[in-house]
Amino acid sequence: xxxxxxxxxxxxxxxxxxxxxLKGIDLRVEEGETHAVMGPxxxxxxxxxxxIAGREGYELEGEILFRGRNLLELPIEERAREGVFMAFQYPxxxxxxxxxxxxxxxxxxxxxxxxxxxxxxxxxxxxxxxQAKLLGIDASFLDRPLNEGFSGGEKKRNEVLQMAVLNPRLxxxxxxxxxxxxxxxxIVAAGINARWRxxxxxxxxxxxxxxxxxxxxxxxxxxxxxxxVRSGDRGLAEELEERGYGWLEDExxxxxxxxx
Amino acid sequence: xxxxxxxxxxxxxxxxxxxxxxxxFVTEIESDTxxxxxxxxxxxxxxxxxxxxxxxxxxxLRALEGWERLAREQGEPRWANxxxxxxxxxxxxxYSAPKLKPExxxxxxxxxxxxxxxxxxGISIEEQKRLSGVAVDAVFxxxxxxxxxxxxxxxxxxIFGSFSDAVLNHPELVRKYLGSxxxxxxxxxxxxxxxxxxxxxxxxxxxxxxCPMELSTYFRINAANTGQFERTLLIADEGSYxxxxxxxxxxxxxxxxxxxxxxxxxxxxxxxxxxxxxQNWYPGDKExxxxxFNFVTKRGACRGRRSKISWTQVETGSAITWKYxxxxxxxxxxxxxxxxxxxxxxxQQADTGTKMIHLxxxxxxxxxxxxxxxxxxxxxxxxxxxxxxxxxxxxNYSQCDSLLIGDECGAHTFPYIDVRNTxxxxxxxxxxxxxxxxxxxxLNQRGLSTExxxxxxxxxxxxxxxxxxxxxxxxxxxKLLSVTxxxxxx
Numbered sequence: 001x002x003x004x005x006x007x008x009x010x011x012x013x014x015x016x017x018x019x020x021x022l023k024g025i026d027l028r029v030e031e032g033e034t035h036a037v038m039g040p041x042x043x044x045x046x047x048x049x050x051x052i053a054g055r056e057g058y059e060l061e062g063e064i065l066f067r068g069r070n071l072l073e074l075p076i077e078e079r080a081r082e083g084v085f086m087a088f089q090y091p092x093x094x095x096x097x098x099x100x101x102x103x104x105x106x107x108x109x110x111x112x113x114x115x116x117x118x119x120x121x122x123x124x125x126x127x128x129x130x131q132a133k134l135l136g137i138d139a140s141f142l143d144r145p146l147n148e149g150f151s152g153g154e155k156k157r158n159e160v161l162q163m164a165v166l167n168p169r170l171x172x173x174x175x176x177x178x179x180x181x182x183x184x185x186x187i188v189a190a191g192i193n194a195r196w197r198x199x200x201x202x203x204x205x206x207x208x209x210x211x212x213x214x215x216x217x218x219x220x221x222x223x224x225x226x227x228x229v230r231s232g233d234r235g236l237a238e239e240l241e242e243r244g245y246g247w248l249e250d251e252x253x254x255x256x257x258x259x260x
Numbered sequence: 261x262x263x264x265x266x267x268x269x270x271x272x273x274x275x276x277x278x279x280x281x282x283x284x285f286v287t288e289i290e291s292d293t294x295x296x297x298x299x300x301x302x303x304x305x306x307x308x309x310x311x312x313x314x315x316x317x318x319x320x321l322r323a324l325e326g327w328e329r330l331a332r333e334q335g336e337p338r339w340a341n342x343x344x345x346x347x348x349x350x351x352x353x354x355y356s357a358p359k360l361k362p363e364x365x366x367x368x369x370x371x372x373x374x375x376x377x378x379x380x381x382g383i384s385i386e387e388q389k390r391l392s393g394v395a396v397d398a399v400f401x402x403x404x405x406x407x408x409x410x411x412x413x414x415x416x417x418x419i420f421g422s423f424s425d426a427v428l429n430h431p432e433l434v435r436k437y438l439g440s441x442x443x444x445x446x447x448x449x450x451x452x453x454x455x456x457x458x459x460x461x462x463x464x465x466x467x468x469x470x471c472p473m474e475l476s477t478y479f480r481i482n483a484a485n486t487g488q489f490e491r492t493l494l495i496a497d498e499g500s501y502x503x504x505x506x507x508x509x510x511x512x513x514x515x516x517x518x519x520x521x522x523x524x525x526x527x528x529x530x531x532x533x534x535x536x537x538x539q540n541w542y543p544g545d546k547e548x549x550x551x552x553f554n555f556v557t558k559r560g561a562c563r564g565r566r567s568k569i570s571w572t573q574v575e576t577g578s579a580i581t582w583k584y585x586x587x588x589x590x591x592x593x594x595x596x597x598x599x600x601x602x603x604x605x606x607x608q609q610a611d612t613g614t615k616m617i618h619l620x621x622x623x624x625x626x627x628x629x630x631x632x633x634x635x636x637x638x639x640x641x642x643x644x645x646x647x648x649x650x651x652x653x654x655x656n657y658s659q660c661d662s663l664l665i666g667d668e669c670g671a672h673t674f675p676y677i678d679v680r681n682t683x684x685x686x687x688x689x690x691x692x693x694x695x696x697x698x699x700x701x702x703l704n705q706r707g708l709s710t711e712x713x714x715x716x717x718x719x720x721x722x723x724x725x726x727x728x729x730x731x732x733x734x735x736x737x738x739k740l741l742s743v744t745x746x747x748x749x750x
Contacts, residue, residue: 054704056697075704076701076704076705077704077705077710080704080707081707085705086705088702088705091702092701092702094699094702094703094717094720095720095721096719096720096721096722096723096724097717097719097720097723102703102706102716103706105708105712105716106706106707106708109706109712113707145720146720162706166706
């Protein structure tokens, strides 16, 4: 595809308290693509998501280019308004703030940034109810305090609902499959697939391959010890499901990491 | 009034001559202050200035004796979790006629920080002028608005006006109820107030009358001129209802550092009183200089069966807040409620809470306290629940939550619980949370600025209290909280 990629990581390194978590990541994500980032626990997957979203507390080197802009120069909320969305592995509870109040404020912050008119309560409710229905979410969900008292699965579905309403260009799903049973997984994946925009991209971060049965990746990357040790197509994800990560960890340890 | 402070412009002169009327003062301007110090002569002078009847003078003098005894035997109370320098009570002047503030020509002369706060709170230009002492356009005659309301109220038999007026026009009611809830020697500050109180509000709602409006607009008009030692008495006769709003979200500056108010509420059979307060007195600067010391005694007696008193307070101002709006649940099946948000930022300190004293059978009380500490603020909840032996089948539910912003502030909880029968139940829940980086990151990641995010978190935290406030007040309270905590997060 001609022109700049949607997301490009260049030699991205991240340290926390002197410990290097990401050790030089290069990644290109084009519009319309779905990428899977897989890897064992502690390999740096969540750090990668957090760093792109802008979480503080990391010493960073390298570049994160989003549609040509260096995200490292933007605060978290600016990145979000530019269209970077992260579905949290552990969605945070905000007591006393209803789901719909929060989501309306968020949507209008994004719309304002885009130069679009802010939605009033009625239009917003119309939009959010429609999306909730597509995701099999009960309307009463919207009046509950944000994530407070939600089950693990409800929290994850709420993340996907937020994504659907905010309609970002880039969605990073951090372990969104954990805590979901197979039916919920199917609904969530269908929601993402149905909603997905042609000029957007999805990065699925996951430990297991099972979400990828429903959300088929164009590319699969394996992250081990802060490095992408192998990239491939969806076949790689299937291979990992069969063989586990051991063989790639061995390769990484012996310093023979290969890159296509 | 000192001429040297005031440019002798036509507007200022006009204001100086018409001002007393505008705010309803009747005192003579030239004799406005007595020398510092407190003794029986000062109390006599105050009483004489206000043309009070003999019985009230005697009441004040007994209160003075009580205060002197408390001062001698115990001194100023120091049990609260508050640090402040010793107050020299003989260095304070206990009577000054309402002084006209130095006249300002326009809002341009008002402290920009204050104006900024007004704007953020969405206070109208006219009201801004009034609050900051700028000459007000004659068209905006707030007193006439108040008079219209008063006419409507008096048609229903509701008595509502200044405490001084009530003393002169309804002495039988004042005499019957004054000090019946907060006795003159109840505590150090209440005794001081009882001896020297300046003025305040009085309301009587007759039997079976539901007060048709929040008693607020009128009070807001007076709020700018309430004195240092304010006295309020509210009586809801059988089967009546009243909702009373006190205070104002606008920042209040006052040169008097010590404030000691007393509020007494009486609810007879089947009566309900809902009392809402927003307190935003000057908190001092960021280094803790200046600021009001606010020592308030507020207490309501649910004297009748099935009566109900509900306190809701949003305390954001003052350098020192010492305040425990309480309910004495005397009547069987009576209900007491306390909903509180107290915020301390910078070097503010608050020691606040409530007392629920269950005397009657089947009495119920609810306590919801939300303390927010930011900067180097210290926030203490202190609450007593006492269920007496006779108060069978009574219930209390208490919930005390603290929210910390930053790592230099403090939250403290002191619950005192005393249950003397076996048929009553009591629940107490407490939590302390911090505005977490996790919460901010989550909301930032959805596109909300840190300011909006923290305001959302704080307002969510206070929701159970805000929903008890009358609608308009609740909206103001939310804005006020954002302004108060501005810059303390992120």
